Amino acid sequence: MSSAKEDILARVRGALGPAPAVPEVPRAYRAAGTLATEGIVDVFCEHVAEYRATVHRIAAAELSQTVRAILGDAQQVGVPAAFPDIGIAAIEDAGLTVAELDTLDAVVTGSALAIADTGTIVLDSGPRSGRRALTLVPDHHVCIVEAAAVVPSVPDAVARLAEAAAAGRPITFVSGPSATSDIELDRVEGVHGPRVLDVVVVE
Numbered sequence: 001m002s003s004a005k006e007d008i009l010a011r012v013r014g015a016l017g018p019a020p021a022v023p024e025v026p027r028a029y030r031a032a033g034t035l036a037t038e039g040i041v042d043v044f045c046e047h048v049a050e051y052r053a054t055v056h057r058i059a060a061a062e063l064s065q066t067v068r069a070i071l072g073d074a075q076q077v078g079v080p081a082a083f084p085d086i087g088i089a090a091i092e093d094a095g096l097t098v099a100e101l102d103t104l105d106a107v108v109t110g111s112a113l114a115i116a117d118t119g120t121i122v123l124d125s126g127p128r129s130g131r132r133a134l135t136l137v138p139d140h141h142v143c144i145v146e147a148a149a150v151v152p153s154v155p156d157a158v159a160r161l162a163e164a165a166a167a168g169r170p171i172t173f174v175s176g177p178s179a180t181s182d183i184e185l186d187r188v189e190g191v192h193g194p195r196v197l198d199v200v201v202v203e
Helices: 004-016 040-050 060-071 098-102 132-136 154-160 162-166
Strands: 054-058 077-080 091-093 106-109 113-115 120-123 140-146 172-174 179-181 187-189 196-202
Touching: 040 054, 040 113, 040 196, 054 060, 060 106, 060 140, 060 196, 098 132, 106 132, 113 154, 120 140, 120 154, 132 172, 154 162
Parallel strands: 054 196, 077 091, 077 106, 106 140, 140 196
Antiparallel strands: 113 120, 120 172, 179 187
């Protein structure tokens, strides 16, 4: 007596016939370097803002003033251990514990690059980005993105991240504040990371 599974497979084989046609699958995938770079900073800012991140487009000379204004009354601000001095009082992350990270009011980091097509910031655990825990535990993340580091698409980003990947460094793709939704589709922010994301685009 045949099983239901055998009956179904037999029907499939019968429908396909002795020589089923295999369709040609198009392989014209998007590759790095195939998209134009004109206007990609505008596109990135538009897309990342759609994720409820706050975007600040500034000149390099305005960086310190802008970051201080964003931080407001924040007292405990963390930065990566090798982060350059941008004129703010901060605590360097030289291996802070999760409990210590949780006491921070905010964290300020740089980024490896950003993707215009998806409005995504990429952190590669390098000197600018800092440890993954530093950007996931505190409730407020201020991320500095160099306009020159914005790439058009995900393939362009993957190509640029080859060195970090080869070194085994954790790579994080950030598209807006941490958010999820329950079965009723109620949006909840801050479950898997910061609930507030400020993106400072330096041009």
